[in-house]
Amino acid sequence: MTKVAAAPISWGVCEVPGWGRVLPPATVLGEMAALGVTATELGPPGYLPAAAPDLAALLDEHGLGLVGGFFATPLHEGSAVDDAAAVAELLAKAGGDVLVLAAATGLDGYDERPALSDREWATLVGTAARIADGAAAFGVRTVLHPHVGTHVETYAEVERFVHDSDLLLCVDTGHLLIGGTDPVDLVRRHPRRIGHVHLKDVREDLAEQVRTGATTYTQAVKDGIYVPLGAGDVDLAAMLKLLRDNDYDGWYVLEQDTALPDDPAADTLPRTHTRQSLDHLARLMTP
Helix, strand or coil: CCEEEECCHHCCCCCCCCCEEEHHHHHHHHHHHHHCCCCCCCCCCCCCCCHHHHHHHHHHHHHEECCEEEEEHHHCCCCHHHHHHHHHHHHHHCCCCCCEEEEECCCCCCCCCCCCCCHHHHHHHHHHHHHHHHHCCCEEEEEECCCCCCCCHHHHHHHHHHHHHEEEEEHHHHHHHHHCCCCHHHHHHHHHHHHEEEEECCCHHHHHHHHHHCCCCHHHHHHCCEEEECCCCCCCHHHHHHHHHEEEEECCEEEECEEECCCCHHHHHHHHHHHHHHHHHHHCCCC
16 A cells, blocks of 8 residues: 655745745644645654654644654764754654655755765765664664755765665655756666655756756745646656555655745645645556
């Protein structure tokens, strides 16, 4: 049975300061449940309760399970191992089993990327391994999420990480494509390195503008770079077939990075777009 979950970022809930209008957890979780979604990722720190009993109770109130959580930290600085362990412990106690790790730059947002030295890269790889070991003590798996505006974004960086680390990857079809990696090709070449999947669809025209620096990632999100599944340029049918053929049995998390304007009229868009994505995914999953 295909395991499909959602994430608060599809409702505009993001850790970046000033990202956009943030809807309350009761609204987001309630709309997920109303759409038939059965599980969610955690969202940014502080959005959902930080105490496991309170988190579990809130999710249970909406009939939702917990998949895991996104944790962005400057891996190249060698710190935050203890912070990551605390997130892993929270996930484990509340029923989640995957820590989605991203190599943050240490800057706010995802529009700037200072270059790393070889020594900083080695620290990044080592810190990721230490975090994974710490999470494993709680029964939580760690995956590395190639992400726009982090130190694992481009094709070369993704390949370098695959070569230098043994961590599995979170295949985020949108962030990979924007960063210059064909997600289908990545799964084809590294089928045993896939530990988690974030399903997105994106407009290639805006993705190219982000790659070339013609626009920022933040502006591209506001301009609609993310679209419901089936409305963009990711070959989702080929991706899903490859994953099935290689016996992937993990979660498919619907994620559509959204920034809501300060206009309550736009608050209906997340559930509308998620409904469209769910319908398209169901069609692709039908034998």
